[in-house]
Amino acid sequence: xxxxxxxxxxxxxxxxxxxxxxxxxxxxxxxxxxxxxxxxxxxxxxxxxxxxxxxxxxxxxxxxxxxxxxxxxxxxxxxxxxxxxxxxxxxxxxxxxxxxxxxxxxxxxxxxxxxxxxxxxxxxxxxxxxxxxxxxxxxxxxxxxxxxxxxxxxxxxxxxxxxxxxxxxxxxxxxxxxxxxxxxxxxxxxxxxxxxxxxxxxxxxxxxxxxxxxxxxxxxxxxxxxxxxxxxxxxxxxxxxxxxxxxxxxxxxxxxxxxxxxxxxxxxxxxxxxxxxxxxxxxxxxxxxxxxxxxxxxxxxxxxxxxxxxxxxxxxxxxxxxxx
Numbered sequence: 552x553x554x555x556x557x558x559x560x561x562x563x564x565x566x567x568x569x570x571x572x573x574x575x576x577x578x579x580x581x582x583x584x585x586x587x588x589x590x591x592x593x594x595x596x597x598x599x600x601x602x603x604x605x606x607x608x609x610x611x612x613x614x615x616x617x618x619x620x621x622x623x624x625x626x627x628x629x630x631x632x633x634x635x636x637x638x639x640x641x642x643x644x645x646x647x648x649x650x651x652x653x654x655x656x657x658x659x660x661x662x663x664x665x666x667x668x669x670x671x672x673x674x675x676x677x678x679x680x681x682x683x684x685x686x687x688x689x690x691x692x693x694x695x696x697x698x699x700x701x702x703x704x705x706x707x708x709x710x711x712x713x714x715x716x717x718x719x720x721x722x723x724x725x726x727x728x729x730x731x732x733x734x735x736x737x738x739x740x741x742x743x744x745x746x747x748x749x750x751x752x753x754x755x756x757x758x759x760x761x762x763x764x765x766x767x768x769x770x771x772x773x774x775x776x777x778x779x780x781x782x783x784x785x786x787x788x789x790x791x792x793x794x795x796x797x798x799x800x801x802x803x804x805x806x807x808x809x810x811x812x813x814x815x816x817x818x819x820x821x822x823x824x825x826x827x828x829x830x831x832x833x834x835x836x837x838x839x840x841x842x843x844x845x846x847x848x849x850x851x852x853x854x855x856x857x858x859x860x861x862x863x864x865x866x867x868x869x870x871x872x873x874x875x
Contacts, residue, residue, distance in 0.1 A: 553638070568622040568640055570864075575622055576679050577690070577708040578640045580780060580820050584865050585617045585831050588770070590649060590749060591860030594723060594760040596738075598809055598841055602655045605842065606854075608738035610758060611670065612650040612749030615860055617831070618643045619677070626678075636681035646671035650749035654738040672697060677782075679708075685790045691797075692784045692816070699802030700811050706784035715776040716819040721764040721834060727844030727852040735845065763857040767832050770861045775824035785815040799837075812853075813838040829864040 553576035568575065568582035575582060593611040623639030648670045675694035688705040695701055724730065724739055733740060739761055746757030758766060786797035799811050816835035823830050835858045840851040 565621060565623050568619055572622065574624055574638070575640065576638055577780070577782075578619070578622075578638065578677060578679060580829060581619045581640060581677070581782075581818075582622070583619060585615075585862040586865050587613075587615045588830075588861045588863045589756075591615050591646065591858065592747075592749075592758045592763065592766060593646075593856075593858045594758075594763060595856040596725065596839065596854040599655075599657065601657065604655075604735055604737065606738070607653050607655050607657055608742065608760065609653040610651065610742065610747045610760060611648055612747070612758070613646045613648050613670065613860075615647075615862065616643075616645045617862060623676075630683070633683045635683045638679040638681070640677045640679075642675050642677065644671065644673040644675075645669060652747055654741045675702075685796065688788060688790075688796065690782065690784065694814075699805055701800045702786065702797075702814050703799075704784035704786045704797040704814055704816070705788045706782060708782045709780060711778040711780050713778050715771055715774070716779040716781065716821060716832070718764055718768045718771070718819075718832070718834070719817075720762070721836065721855075721857060723760045723763050723855055723857055725852050725854045726838075727846050727848060727850060729846050732845060760857070763859055764834050767834060767859050767861065770832070774826075777822045777824055779819050779821035782818040782820075783816075786813050787815070809839045809841045809854075810851075811837055811856075812840050826863075831862045831864070832860065834859050 553573055570582045571579050572582060573579065591613045593613060595609050596606050597609055598605065599607040619640050619642045621641045626637040626639055628635040628637065646669065648668050673694055673696055675692065678691040680689050680691065687707045690706040690708055692704045692706060693702065724736065728735055743759055743761050746759045748757045756766065786799060788796050790796050799814060801811055805811060814837045816833060818831060818833045821830040837856040839854045839856055841854065842852045844850050844852050
C-alpha cells in the first residue's frame with residue numbers, strides 16, 4: 552500500500568493520472584477513461600402539477616463517458632498535533648441521453664434538446680486519506696451537479712477481492728408510501744408491467760424501476776470474474792461520535808421543490824477472464840424529499856433517484872500538458 556504521509560514530503564504534485572501508478576494507491580485501477588459497454592439507465596420521480604398523483608416518473612437510457620484524468624499527490628491537511636495527507640483523483644462524468652419516457656406522459660420529457668442531448672455533466676474529486684481518518688472511512692467523494700447541488704460523501708475501498716462482485720438489491724419504490732397504495736404508485740406499476748426497453752440497441756434488455764440493480768447483475772451473467780474492488784460512498788455515514796460525516800447543499804429552489812437530501816453510490820471495478828479491458832459498474836441513489844408521507848408518519852416521502860451503468864476501460868490517451 553502506498554505511504555501517503557511520505558508523499559507529502561515531496562510537495563504537491565499534479566499530473567496526468569495513469570492506470571497502475573503506485574502513487575495512486577487504491578485509485579490505481581480507476582485512472583483513465585471509461586465508456587458505456589452498452590447502455591446506462593436512470594429513474595427519477597419529478598413533481599408535476601398536471602399529473603393526477605402530483606408527480607411523474609421519468610426514465611432515461613443513456614451513454615456515458617467517465618474520465619479520471621488528473622492525480623493530486625501530497626495534499627496536506629494541517630492539524631495542531633497531526634497532519635493528514637491525501638491523494639486526489641479528479642473525475643468528469645458526461646451523460647448523453649439515448650432514449651426517454653415518462654408516465655403519466657408529458658410534453659417536456661426530453662429535457663431541453665430532446666434525445667441525444669447532454670443531460671448530465673459532473674466534475675468532482677475522489678480523495679484517499681492517508682492518516683488520522685475516521686475508520687473505516689478512508690475515502691471521500693466531492694461532486695458538483697449543475698442543477699445546483701454540491702455533495703460530500705465519505706466512504707471506503709477494499710483491497711482486490713477474488714471473484715464476482717455482489718450486486719445488492721435496490722428498492723426503487725418511494726419510502727413513505729404503502730405498497731398497497733396502488734393508485735398512487737401507478738407510474739411505478741406501469742413500468743413494472745411494461746418495462747422500458749429504450750432503443751433496439753439493448754437487444755431486448757428492459758429496465759424495471761422497482762428493481763433497478765437487476766440489470767447490473769444480469770450484465771455479469773456467464774462471465775468469469777478474476778477479481779474486483781469495491782468503492783462505496785454515503786452522505787449518511789456516521790463517525791465514532793454518531794455525527795453525520797457528509798451531506799448535500801442545494802440552491803433554494805431545489806430545497807423548496809424537491810430537496811436532494813441523501814446520496815449513496817457504489818463502484819465495482821473488475822477484471823474478467825478473457826477480456827483485456829477492465830469492467831466498471833456503479834449504482835447510485837439520491838433521495839429526493841417532496842410531498843408529505845402517506846404512511847401516517849410526519850416525514851416527507853423519499854423518492855429514490857437511481858442511476859446504474861456498466862462501463863469498460865478505453866485505451867488511455869496522452870493529454871496535452873498544462874500551460875506553464
